[in-house]
Amino acid sequence: MEKLLTLPETSSAPLSIRAKALVFHDPGSLSLLGDVERIARSDATVLVMGETGTGKELIARHIHHVSGRRGPFVAVNCGAFSESLIDAELFGHESGAFTGASQARSGWFEAANGGTLFLDEIGDLPMALQVKLLRVLQERQVVRLGSRKAIPLDVRLVAATNIDLARAVEAQHFRADLYYRLSVASVRLPPLRERPADIVPLARHFVNVYRTRLSLDDVVLSDGAQAALLNYGWPGNIRELENVIHFALIVCRENTIRAEDIKLVPLMGFAQPAQIGLVPGGLGGQPDAPAQRAGGALTGADSLEARPEPLPQHVGHDDAVALLNQALQALMAQSQEDLFDQVESALVHAAFAHAGQNQVRAAKVLGITRNMLRTQLQRHGLLSKREDDSSLPLSAAA
Structure with a gap:
């Protein structure tokens, strides 16, 4: 059995740092999917943990879909707002609450009423707002800035982080009571290197997506290309795999992606599978030079001397x-x-x-x-x- 999750299609298909697809083919991934779907049927707050580009928003969207909630799914990146704005963005404000607040405005909690609110990068939330978020979760109501009237909420919260919140609690960067409130149901989304059976199915999915956009006929992955994909550590996870396949489709010949079309640029200091007994990846199955980049020689901050x-x-x-x-x-x-x-x-x-x-x-x-x-x-x-x-x-x- 195999399951594919994708982000909603958009006409412009903008570039994004998010993973746009998630395949459950690896036995570990299928087991995780079962756990996620059981959690989704409850009303528990969920904390999704995983590296950047592993598909945390896709998991959150799937939780919303399986839960059967009829309201909207609203995604907010907590790291995308300054500390002075995020309070009003999350909880809303009344007219005149602060300079520039010319009219009342609902926040993201109210926008997600009846549905699911996804707070990405929850570890970036300032300490003062962590207190307010905890109160909203406990009382199931929100008070806009500049108001004393509480607005009842029916919102399921799914939070995500790429940092170790337990360590952040120990370092007093994150409130322990909020951490325990968020992690009623925790989901650890493993990096792509820990679910190797998902790599080739994901690659085939991106081949189909981009060959259509590039007006290409059916394109196949050669055995050498598949070996190169499997022997790489994927520090950028699904997002990096998507970019690699996109480039390979641009340069491939005769509707076949070969090993030499797979452009892999390992991060310095990142352990590749070759270091645990597999064959090194890279162009044509050969190890890439650490200083190599798609654009040529390294300069400035990318130079080896800068590290x-x-x-x-x-x-x-x-x-x-x-x-x-x-x-x-x-x-x-x-x-x-x-x-x-x-x-x-x-x-x-x-x-x-x-x-x-x-x-x-x-x-x-x-x-x-x-x-x-x-x-x-x-x-x-x-x-x-x-x-x-x-x-x-x-x-x-x-």
């Missing part, structure tokens, strides 16, 4: 911490007044470089929310305020 030198593989966690303590002791012995800022700056720079200038991965490495990371990036000159604001999407609704 910190990794410790030798034989250096364990405890030894690395001991070395760090020695370095800190040496710095403190110099009695520098701005030591804290220097150490903080070094940590932020190292994490951002290690993550390839990707904010989501850098935040995950540090165990903090993306909002907190953006603040640090601005403070230490890695991201200007204008650049940060311009990178935010205009709308977080799906």
